[in-house]
Structure formats: structure tokens, C-alpha cells
Amino acid sequence: MRLLIVIGMVGLLPILVANVVSYYSVTSKFKTETMAGNEKLLAQTVSAVELMFHQVENTSRQLLFSPSMQIFQSYTDSEKYEAYTEQDITHDQVNYYNYWRMKEESLRYMESFRVNNDFIESVYFYDSVRNQVLDFEASSPLVQKNLEAFTDNAWQSEVDSLSPMSVRVLGTRTLQKGFQQKKIMTIVIRTSFAHNAFAINIDADYLFNKALKKLDSADxxxxxxxxxxxIMTDQQQKLFQIWSAPAKPSKVNISSSVMNIDGTKQVxxxxxxxxxxxxxxxxxxYNQVLRGTNAIMRTVILTAVILIMLMLIIVYFSTSKLYQPILKLSSTLRAGLQEVNASQSTSDELQWIGRLMHSTILERQELISKLNDALPMYREHFKLSLLRGQNQTLEQxxxxxxxxxxKMTTGGCLLLLIEQEQVIEHGNGASIVIENPFEEAVKMLELKSSIEASGCMEKSYEYVEVNTLRLAVIVQLEEEFSEKMTAFFRDLHNKWLSSGTLCSIGVSRYVHSIAQLPQAYLEAKEALEYRRMLGGGSFICIDEVALPVTNHFTYPKEKADLVYRFVKLADSDGAAKSVNDFIKELEVRHLPFEQYQSLLVHFLSGLLEELIRMGINPVVHNQGENNVYTAFLKRSTIPDMKNWLLExxxxxxxxxAGQLNNDDNSHIxxxxxxxxxxxxxxxxxxxxxxxxxxxxxxxxxLxxxxxxxxxxxxxxxxxxxxxxxxLAQTELQIQQIAEQIGYNNSYYFIRIFKESVGMTPGEYKKLIKQSSS
Structure with missing residues (x-):
């Protein structure tokens, strides 16, 4: 009896212990992996939300520092200009129009800021001098009201407690918009003028749906x-009755635990x-995590039940005759074995666990793959933000x-801005406009490949695709090597021109840290503007062309636009009068000759763009000259330039006038x-x-x-x-016919023919032969 019991314990007890140990080991592993995956997912989600708020903050600061906004806010007597009558305007016309121009440009920037960010519900600008609020909403035009009459003014109490250029993010609140309620959160930014401030309302539901994605409906x-x-959630569980937020740390603090929430275990x-x-x-x-381990628990329980039943059977048969107990035991074991086999045929627990684990691993790999796919987008967005301005320290x-x-450092660098030419001017005055986005993308790749294949880029560098036509190259190097790098790109540019790749390059001055890249980018853009005068395919360094600023002078754009308008109407008298008014505006400023000439070139460039849009080639009418700019720059005195412009x-x-009255049939x-x-x-x-x-x-x-x-x-x-x-008149093959009508690929020709005619060329040829016979 004792021997049988010992044999049973030795044989069955290790299996039971192994199953219990396996259960707790797998459960602990699943718990650890789930927590680690959740922590990584949550950390990346937080980074995405922070990036979105940084985008709003940085864009807002750029708007605040824009010249038009600075000048607009500096008008302390703005109420006077708002209330001007026509007689008042006559006496103070310049200041009145300057004030309204600055205001309109500022409002246009603010509206563009709201429109270009889908998650922004509305933008308010609080003018503390006039105690007014300018309101930009997605569903209505600009609204301008006194603060007391403005319904959504809960954020205004925060303005006085903010220091200039500081930011505060307020919690969520419900905003009534007509018959609709929206949950919003507000970012308040105080400006450096008086108590003026920006209030940016962010659509909390939109932000939640876009930034906080769930892997499972139970999450x-x-x-x-x-x-x-x-302040944001996708359900109304009272989670924080049993959990409180951690104390605010100096660095990011991540923690995970298993809690019982409303009777359900949650990670x-x-x-x-x-x-x-x-x-x-x-x-x-947490039950999702334990779903696979529950099968192990069922196996442990089943093993324990079998063990107990077996011990009872042994005790029972020990009191009976030896043969009868053995026979009954054999019958019982066969019945139990058949039951186990039948259970396994319907549900193999180990295979089920394996499938669950494999599915979990695949989900984690898919999540990691999605995050890795999003990383290049964040990387390019950050590099582009380096050019447009970052409110961060070098350490950040x-x-x-x-x-x-x-792979960049915060040290000095040189910026080169490469732009594909959309319009190429030839000697006969003809022009080619690049309109194919695919060709632009291919040329962009060719430029990158050419730079990398040159073998002379020994310094660290990064590309930034500003748009489909502009490529910025940031080269990190010491200042003494900047001239050598400029010479290298000048030689490379000449090779591109000789190979038929037409582009212009603007080169900035050397900057001593990447925090100065916005300045370098503006210098490179300014250098590219001079290609209007120098012609397409130019290599322009800002040091070679930039003029010193002698005094503060605002370009008279309204007068220039008036000239363009009269020219497009073929009104020569009105155009001549407007040109004289424009030049008179420059003369009263007593500008240096170089600056005077530069402003007239800018005026001439705008006029040529308007003429080209109308399909008129201005070179043909340029008194025998092949290049308009060359003809203009030959005038060495201010009266000569004025007379030349008038002519x-x-x-x-x-x-x-000829274009408007000409019969276009000859062109067709x-x-x-x-x-x-x-x-x-x-x-x-x-x-x-x-x-x-x-x-x-x-x-x-036409x-x-x-x-x-x-x-x-x-x-x-x-x-x-x-x-x-x-097909009807010759015996040419399909391939020969395709080539003679401009299709090099016969399969493409067959597809196009079938789409147009409803049958293949071979079927059409047979049909023609049958009808003729």
C-alpha cells in the first residue's frame, strides 16, 4: 500500500509542481512584456503630443516676431486710425495706410496659422490698448469685439499673471458654438507689447482622436x-478614486502596475x-494578458483532480482483492484516457497558447513597425523647423x-539653397515652364545623387526638402573651410549646367551654431532672389550681392501694384502716371544709387512676372536687347533709368493691347x-x-x-x-503602327486603343476586313 502511494506521488507530483511553476513563470513574463510595451507606446504617444504643442508654440512665436505684427502692436494710437473719417485720412494718409497694411498682414498671418493646423478650433488676439478681441474661427469670418462683449473670455484672467513672451496651457473646458458644444483647451501666449496676448483654442476631441490611438477596444x-x-479620456471611468498622479518630477517618470478598477484587473x-x-x-x-495562461491553469487543475482521484482509487482497491481492483483500475484508466483524447481532439490547449503568443508577438512587431515608419516624418519635420526657427537652447x-x-552637431555650418528653375530664358526669348511634379521629384533625387557621388563631401551634411523645387544642404564645418566648400559647390554647379541640369544656388554666410540656421536660410533665399537680375542657372553668394542697409525704408508695393494693373489693362496714360508716382516715392527718400537701382530692379521683376502670366514675352519689345535686366542695368544715371522705364x-x-485685340487663330x-x-x-x-x-x-x-x-x-x-x-489601309504590324503614331510600347498602344474603340487593334483589323469582303 505504501509502495503504491509513494510510486503515485513520485510519478504525478513533479508534473503538478512543474505545471504550477510554468503557470506563474509565463504569467510573470506576459505581465512584464505587456508593461514594457505599454510604457514604450505611451512614451512615444506623449512625444507626439509634445511635438504637436511645440509646433503650435513655435509657430505662434514666429508670428509674434514677424515685422508686421511687431509694427501693428507698436501703434499706441490705433483707436485714432480705426475711427478716421475721409477728411482725417487726407491729412494723415501715410500713417493711416501703413497702420492698416500692418494690421491686414498680421491678420492674414493669423488666419493662415489657424487654417494650416486642423486641430486648432479658433485663434484670438487680445489688444489690451483698445480692450478688443480679434476672433478667427473655422466656421465664421473675422470677428472684432470688445472684451466685455466677447463670450469666450475665460482665458483673459491668465494674461496678467504671465510675463512677456511666456506660455501657459490651460485645462479643457466646454465651449458653446451655436447649438453645438465643443471641448477645447487653450494655449495663452502673452506678447511683449502692453498686455496683449494670443489665445489658441485647440479641439480636444480632434487632438485625442489623432494623437491617442488604441490597440484594442478594451484599452x-x-x-x-x-x-x-x-481633461481628456475616451470613457468616464472613475479611475482616480484609487489612483493619484505622481509628484511632478524633474525628468520623465514612467510607472506601471496592475490595479483593480470597477471589478476588472487593469494594467x-x-x-x-x-x-x-x-x-x-x-x-x-489584464485579463487579455492572462487569456493564454488560463489554459495552463486549467491544465494544473485538471492534473490535480486526476491525482486526487487516482490516490482515492488506490486506497479503495487496497482494501479489496488484488485482481478485481487492478481490473477496475484498468477500466477506469481506459475511460479516462478516452475522455482526455476526446477533449484534445476538440481543443489542443498548448497549440491554442502557442497561437495566442504568436498573435501577441505579431501585434507588438506591427506596433514597432508603425512607430519606425513615423520616425522619418518626424525627422524631416524637425530639420525643416531648424530652418524656420526653434525656441530651444543648444542643449535641447x-x-x-x-x-x-x-547626425548633426550644434556647431557652425554653411547653408546652400538649391532651386530647380521653373522658367528658363533662351536667347530668342522663348521660355519653358516645368509643370510635372514627377519630373521635379526625379530631378531632386538626381541632385542628391550627384552631390553624394562627387566624393568631395568630407564634412557632415544633411538635406532638407523645403518644397518640390527647393533643396537645402546644411554642411557642418569650421569657418576656415567655408570658402573651400563654396568653391566645391560652384564647380559642381557648373557641371550640372554643362550636363543640362538647370538650377540656381544661393549661399548664406557662415553661422557659428545651428541655432542661427533661420538667419542663414533667409540669407540664402535673399541670394536666390537676385537670379531675377542675373538670370536662371546662377550661383549667388549673399556676400557678393547683398546691399548694406542705409536707412529704414518700406517698399511702396501699393504704387507698384497700381502700375501693374494699368499695364494689364493696356492703359498707357495711367501706367505712365503711376510709374512717375512710384519713382517720386523713391526720390523723396534720397536713397543711394545702388539701393535705388536695386528697388527698381525689384519693380521691374514684378512687372515681367505679370507680363509672362499674360503670355507676353517682354524681351521681344525691349528695344533690340535680348535681356530686359541687361538693358536696364546699362543706364548709369537715375534720369536715364526713369526714362527707360517709362519707354x-x-x-x-x-x-x-495687341495681345487683347489679336486674333489667336494664327497661333492655333x-x-x-x-x-x-x-x-x-x-x-x-x-x-x-x-x-x-x-x-x-x-x-x-488658348x-x-x-x-x-x-x-x-x-x-x-x-x-x-x-x-x-x-489598320484599314496597310499591312503593317501592330508594333510598327504604334511606333509611327508616337507609342514606343505596343502593349500600351493596345490598351489605349481598346479603351477608346472598345476592341483591340487586331480585332478592329479583322472587323474591317470582314466588312470589306
Whole structure:
């Protein structure tokens, strides 16, 4: 009896112990992995929210530091200009128009700031001098009210407690908009003038839906303020009855634990943001974690039950005859084995656990993959923000560079701004406009490859794609190597020009830290502006072209726009009078000759852009000169420049009049001739416009007006009709016909033919032969 009991214990007890140990080991592992995954997910989510708020704060500061906003706020007697009558305007016209121009530019910047950020509900500007609020909302135009009459003024009490240029993020609150209620949070930024302030209302629900994503419907997010109040959540659980936010630390504090919330075990992960006065909490269902380990627990319980039953059977049979107990035991074991086998055939617990673990691992890998996919976007956004201004210390910039994996230091650098030329001027006055975004992207890649393949970029550098046409290259180097690097890019630029890659490069001055990159970027942009005078495909260093600032002078843009308007109307008298008014505005300032000449070049550049938009080539009317700028710069005195401008404007008014009265059929006829001659090649509208000496946009508009079709539709229809004639009248192969109508790929030709005719070229040829026979 004792021997049987010992044998049973030795055989079954280790299995029971192993199952129990395995259960607790797997449960602990699942718990640890879940907490680590939740902490990583929550930390990345917090970083995304912080980045979004930094974007709003930095953009707001750039708006505050803009010249127009600074000047607009500096008008202490703005109420006087707001209340001016027509008689008052006559006596103080300059100050009145300057005030309104600064105000309109500031309002335009503020409206652009709201429109370009989907999560911003509204933007308020509080003018403490006039005690008024300017309101920009997504659903209504600009509203200007006194503070007492403005309903949403809860944020105003925070302004007085803020120091100039400081920021405060307020908690969420409900805002009534008509019949709709919205949950918003407000960012208040006090300006450096009086008690003026910006109030930016952020759509809390939009921010929550965009930034806080859930992996499972049982998971929940909470955002808690410093008073331990929930300001954002996707449910109304009373989580904080049993949990309180951690004390505000000096660095990011992450913690995870398992809690019982409303009778359900939850894995609670919390993190306190070092940038925002909030604590982020993420809860996930702990039962989901234990789902796989429950199978192990069932196995342990089943093993314990079997062990107890077996011990009872042994005790029972020990009191009976030896054979009968053995027979009954054998029968019982066979029945139990059949039951176990039947259970395993319907549900294999180990396989089920394996599938659950595999599914969990795949979900974690998918999450990591999504976060890695988002990293390049954050990296490019940060590099672009370096050019537009960062309100961060060098230490903060260094930390952000390291966290995003950008191989840059905070030391000195040189910035080169490369821009593909959209309009290329030739000797005969023709122009080519680049309109294909795909070609622009390909050229951008070619420029990068050419720089990397040059083999001379021994210094650390980074690319920043400002837009589809502009590429900024930030080269980090010591100041003594800046001239050598400039010479290297000048040689590389010459190679690009010789190979047919037309672009211009603007080079900034050397800056001693990356915090000065916004200044370098503005200098490179200013250098590129001089290509209007020097021509496309120029290499321009700001040190070579920039003029010293002799006094404060505002360019008379309104008078220049008036000249452009009269020219477009072909009103030569009005244009001449406006030119005289514009030049008189410059003369009364007694500017140096170089600055006077530079301002007139800027005026001339704007006029040429307007003429080109109308499809008029100004070079043709330029008194025999091939380049307008060259002709203008030959005038060495101010009276000569003035007379030249008056003659040039008069001739362009005549050209516009001729353009307005001219019958455009001659252009269309010539265009049709070129199409018929070049249909066998890869014909394009820009190439044909160049051959005609006209602007491609003008030709496209005229073609559509005359034919009722756009250019590509007409070319496709013409090629299909010619292919039909060849199929009916010749014995040429499909490949030969495709080549003769301009399609190098016969498969593409067959697809286009079938889309247009409803059958393949072979089917069409058979149909023609059957009808003729």
C-alpha cells in the first residue's frame, strides 16, 4: 500500500509542481512584456503630443516676431486710425495706410496659422490698448469685439499673471458654438507689447482622436492635469478614486502596475510629461494578458483532480482483492484516457497558447513597425523647423538631434539653397515652364545623387526638402573651410549646367551654431532672389550681392501694384502716371544709387512676372536687347533709368493691347502644323510652346478655348484615328503602327486603343476586313 502511494506521488507530483511553476513563470513574463510595451507606446504617444504643442508654440512665436505684427502692436494710437473719417485720412494718409497694411498682414498671418493646423478650433488676439478681441474661427469670418462683449473670455484672467513672451496651457473646458458644444483647451501666449496676448483654442476631441490611438477596444487613455483632474479620456471611468498622479518630477517618470478598477484587473501605465503640465495614463485589460495562461491553469487543475482521484482509487482497491481492483483500475484508466483524447481532439490547449503568443508577438512587431515608419516624418519635420526657427537652447537641440538619430552637431555650418528653375530664358526669348511634379521629384533625387557621388563631401551634411523645387544642404564645418566648400559647390554647379541640369544656388554666410540656421536660410533665399537680375542657372553668394542697409525704408508695393494693373489693362496714360508716382516715392527718400537701382530692379521683376502670366514675352519689345535686366542695368544715371522705364512700360502697354485685340487663330494654326509634323515623336505642350515662343500656360488655355479639348486628349484622339487608317489601309504590324503614331510600347498602344474603340487593334483589323469582303 505504501509502495503504491509513494510510486503515485513520485510519478504525478513533479508534473503538478512543474505545471504550477510554468503557470506563474509565463504569467510573470506576459505581465512584464505587456508593461514594457505599454510604457514604450505611451512614451512615444506623449512625444507626439509634445511635438504637436511645440509646433503650435513655435509657430505662434514666429508670428509674434514677424515685422508686421511687431509694427501693428507698436501703434499706441490705433483707436485714432480705426475711427478716421475721409477728411482725417487726407491729412494723415501715410500713417493711416501703413497702420492698416500692418494690421491686414498680421491678420492674414493669423488666419493662415489657424487654417494650416486642423486641430486648432479658433485663434484670438487680445489688444489690451483698445480692450478688443480679434476672433478667427473655422466656421465664421473675422470677428472684432470688445472684451466685455466677447463670450469666450475665460482665458483673459491668465494674461496678467504671465510675463512677456511666456506660455501657459490651460485645462479643457466646454465651449458653446451655436447649438453645438465643443471641448477645447487653450494655449495663452502673452506678447511683449502692453498686455496683449494670443489665445489658441485647440479641439480636444480632434487632438485625442489623432494623437491617442488604441490597440484594442478594451484599452483606454486618460490625460490628467496638475490638479489630478481628467481633461481628456475616451470613457468616464472613475479611475482616480484609487489612483493619484505622481509628484511632478524633474525628468520623465514612467510607472506601471496592475490595479483593480470597477471589478476588472487593469494594467495601468502612467507618464508625466516634462514639457506639458499633464500626466498621461494608459490602461489595458489584464485579463487579455492572462487569456493564454488560463489554459495552463486549467491544465494544473485538471492534473490535480486526476491525482486526487487516482490516490482515492488506490486506497479503495487496497482494501479489496488484488485482481478485481487492478481490473477496475484498468477500466477506469481506459475511460479516462478516452475522455482526455476526446477533449484534445476538440481543443489542443498548448497549440491554442502557442497561437495566442504568436498573435501577441505579431501585434507588438506591427506596433514597432508603425512607430519606425513615423520616425522619418518626424525627422524631416524637425530639420525643416531648424530652418524656420526653434525656441530651444543648444542643449535641447542636441538632445532632440540624438533622439531622432540625426547626425548633426550644434556647431557652425554653411547653408546652400538649391532651386530647380521653373522658367528658363533662351536667347530668342522663348521660355519653358516645368509643370510635372514627377519630373521635379526625379530631378531632386538626381541632385542628391550627384552631390553624394562627387566624393568631395568630407564634412557632415544633411538635406532638407523645403518644397518640390527647393533643396537645402546644411554642411557642418569650421569657418576656415567655408570658402573651400563654396568653391566645391560652384564647380559642381557648373557641371550640372554643362550636363543640362538647370538650377540656381544661393549661399548664406557662415553661422557659428545651428541655432542661427533661420538667419542663414533667409540669407540664402535673399541670394536666390537676385537670379531675377542675373538670370536662371546662377550661383549667388549673399556676400557678393547683398546691399548694406542705409536707412529704414518700406517698399511702396501699393504704387507698384497700381502700375501693374494699368499695364494689364493696356492703359498707357495711367501706367505712365503711376510709374512717375512710384519713382517720386523713391526720390523723396534720397536713397543711394545702388539701393535705388536695386528697388527698381525689384519693380521691374514684378512687372515681367505679370507680363509672362499674360503670355507676353517682354524681351521681344525691349528695344533690340535680348535681356530686359541687361538693358536696364546699362543706364548709369537715375534720369536715364526713369526714362527707360517709362519707354518700356509704354511699349508693353502696346503689346498688351495687341495681345487683347489679336486674333489667336494664327497661333492655333501653327500649333496644329507642329503637332502633325511631330506626332510620331513624344510631343509635349511645353516643347511646342517653346518652338512658338509663347508661354505654355497661355497656349494650353488658348488650345482648350479653340478646340474644346485639352492637349493630351486631342493628341490621344489624333493618334487613335491615324492608327485606324493604318489598320484599314496597310499591312503593317501592330508594333510598327504604334511606333509611327508616337507609342514606343505596343502593349500600351493596345490598351489605349481598346479603351477608346472598345476592341483591340487586331480585332478592329479583322472587323474591317470582314466588312470589306
Amino acid at each position: 483606454h487613455y486618460y490625460v490628467v492635469d496638475g490638479d489630478n483632474q481628467i 495601468v501605465t502612467s507618464i508625466h510629461s516634462s514639457e506639458l503640465p499633464w500626466t498621461f495614463v494608459y490602461t489595458s485589460d 537641440l542636441k538632445e532632440r538631434l540624438n533622439s531622432l538619430g540625426i 518700356f512700360v509704354a511699349s508693353e502697354c502696346q503689346a498688351v 494654326s501653327r500649333l496644329m502644323e507642329l503637332i502633325n509634323q511631330q506626332i510620331v515623336s513624344d510631343v509635349s505642350l511645353s516643347v511646342l510652346a517653346t518652338q512658338l515662343g509663347l508661354n505654355s500656360a497661355y497656349i494650353s488655355r 488650345f482648350k478655348q479653340e478646340t474644346g479639348q485639352n492637349f493630351s486628349e486631342y493628341i490621344k484622339e489624333l493618334r487613335i484615328e491615324r492608327s485606324k487608317q493604318m
